[in-house]
Amino acid sequence: xxxxxxxxxxxxxxxxxxxxxxxxxxxxxxxxxxxxxxxxxxxxxxxxxxxxxxxxxxxxxxxxxxxxxxxxxxxxxxxxxxxxxxxxxxxxxxxxxxxxxxxxxxxxxxxxxxxxxxxxxxxxxxxxxxxxxxxxxxxxxxxxxxxxxxxxxxxxxxxxxxxxxxxxxxxxxxxxxxxxxxxxxxxxxxxxxxxxxxxxxxxxxxxxxxxxxxxxxxxxxxxxxxxxxxxxxxxxxxxxxxxxxxxxxxxxxxxxxxxxxxxxxxxxxxxxxxxxxxxxxxxxxxxxxxxxxxxxxxxxxxxxxxxxxxxxxxxxxxxxxxxxxxxxxxxxxxxxxxxxxxxxxxxxx
Numbered sequence: 151x152x153x154x155x156x157x158x159x160x161x162x163x164x165x166x167x168x169x170x171x172x173x174x175x176x177x178x179x180x181x182x183x184x185x186x187x188x189x190x191x192x193x194x195x196x197x198x199x200x201x202x203x204x205x206x207x208x209x210x211x212x213x214x215x216x217x218x219x220x221x222x223x224x225x226x227x228x229x230x231x232x233x234x235x236x237x238x239x240x241x242x243x244x245x246x247x248x249x250x251x252x253x254x255x256x257x258x259x260x261x262x263x264x265x266x267x268x269x270x271x272x273x274x275x276x277x278x279x280x281x282x283x284x285x286x287x288x289x290x291x292x293x294x295x296x297x298x299x300x301x302x303x304x305x306x307x308x309x310x311x312x313x314x315x316x317x318x319x320x321x322x323x324x325x326x327x328x329x330x331x332x333x334x335x336x337x338x339x340x341x342x343x344x345x346x347x348x349x350x351x352x353x354x355x356x357x358x359x360x361x362x363x364x365x366x367x368x369x370x371x372x373x374x375x376x377x378x379x380x381x382x383x384x385x386x387x388x389x390x391x392x393x394x395x396x397x398x399x400x401x402x403x404x405x406x407x408x409x410x411x412x413x414x415x416x417x418x419x420x421x422x423x424x425x426x427x428x429x430x431x432x433x434x435x436x437x438x439x440x441x442x443x444x445x446x447x448x449x450x451x452x453x454x455x456x457x458x459x460x461x462x463x464x465x466x467x468x469x470x471x472x473x474x475x476x477x478x479x480x481x482x483x484x485x486x487x488x489x490x491x492x493x494x495x496x497x498x499x
Contacts, residue, residue: 152178152213152303152337154199159208161194169194170361171208178213178303181330181338183348185384186358195358196306196341201225212304223252225304228297232309235293236281242268242292243277249300267299268292270332272325287318291325298333305333307340311347323350345385349373357381373425379492382423389429389463391422393491400491403459407436408486423490426453429465434483438463442478456480 154176161169169191176182184192197203198210201222209218217225228249236245246264255263268274271291281289290310297305307326311319327350330338342348348355349369357365357372357380365372365381376382379390393400395418399409402422409422431454440458452473454465465482474480 152335153180153211154182154304154337154339155209155211155214156195156198157209157211159195159198159205159210161191161198161203162206167361169198169205172363174356174363174366176337176339178337179334180353181340181351183340183342183352183355184358185342185345185348185355186364187343187384189360190358191361192341192343192356192358193308194361196308196339199225199304199339200227200229200306226300226302227304227306228300228302229306230290230293230297230308230310232312236289236296238281240280241277242273242279242281242284245281245292246296246299249296253300255300263299263301264295267295270298270329271295285318286314287322290314290322294326294329298329303336305336305338307338309341309343311342312344319347323347326351349385355385357384359384375490376423376492379421379423382421382490382492387426387464387466389422389424389426390492391424391461391463393420393422394418395420395491399486402438403461405438407489409489409491410486421492423492424484424488426464426466427451428488429463429467429482429484431465431467431470431480431482433481435485436489437481437483439479439481442474442476442480445473445476447473454480454482456482458482 156172156174159169159172172195184195186192194203198205201220205218209216212225243264246267247260250260250263268277271294273291273295311322314322340351352369354366354368355372356363359380365377372381372385382388383390391402393402395416397416400407400422438458440456442454443457444455446453450469451466452470456463
């Protein structure tokens with residue numbers, strides 16, 4: 151079975167609601183990332199699918215079947231958590247076989263299923279090792295192999311890369327993307343607070359905050375045309391500039407700005423989203439002049455922080471041959487098509 155559906159799912163601990171009326175569908179074969187800060191409700195949503203928490207209201211369906219009241223071992227899911235949860239006294243092959251034995255798979259099938267899962271995750275050569283003899287990235291591969299060995303229709307990943315260093319995380323992202331291509335029928339629900347992971351892996355991203363779903367769309371939709379201020383600030387870096395909507399664009403601190411996209415009525419107070427890498431240095435359309443307050447060298451880029459009428463604007467520019475000094479006066483600009491107008495304070499539900 152594949153596909154996940156939340157129908158008005160709420161979870162509460164006493165008087166405290168940790169997941170509030172979640173309606174969300176993960177299509178068969180889709181990777182859905184649940185992205186949000188700590189306490190946003192994303193892990194609770196995943197645990198509701200796994201069967202580790204019981205909703206106070208609503209239903210959870212897997213493959214069209216209502217599993218709300220089923221125990222975890224009867225849901226046909228695989229799960230990987232951030233701390234691997236491998237049995238230290240078992241060799242790799244035995245760890246991978248554990249779920250199959252728990253499901254009472256035929257003994258004759260288990261060695262082949264274990265070998266298949268280890269081959270898929272690139273760990274076939276490590277079958278006889280103990281977890282203590284593996285690196286963190288290798289242990290996480292074994293945890294993924296264990297989840298895949300039962301051939302689940304749904305794979306749940308709960309911050310699976312957060313314990314890895316940056317280089318290992320990058321490699322595991324590539325491995326997870328490859329696994330997704332090799333397992334086109336498996337639905338994956340991926341919980342993370344890391345926007346790079348979500349943008350890299352997900353077919354769609356559900357943005358969570360304060361126990362509620364705030365936005366949902368493809369990575370490109372949420373990055374290029376966010377609908378809310380929270381989405382704009384959490385999915386990628388953003389400059390959020392307070393403006394007043396005008397007939398032909400907007401005004402910022404009395405300066406006219408030309409815009410291509412917007413959904414607010416003239417005269418309304420709104421917020422303009424401009425990504426830092428879409429700002430240019432020097433004269434151009436929609437010029438913003440101000441004073442440099444900070445310069446950060448980031449290898450291939452420089453980030454400039456510029457005070458414009460009391461607002462801190464950040465610009466990510468290709469590495470500059472001559473670095474501006476603090477206190478210098480500079481002008482930034484952006485194309486009308488590169489800004490998105492958001493109605494201030496809008497949320498979805």
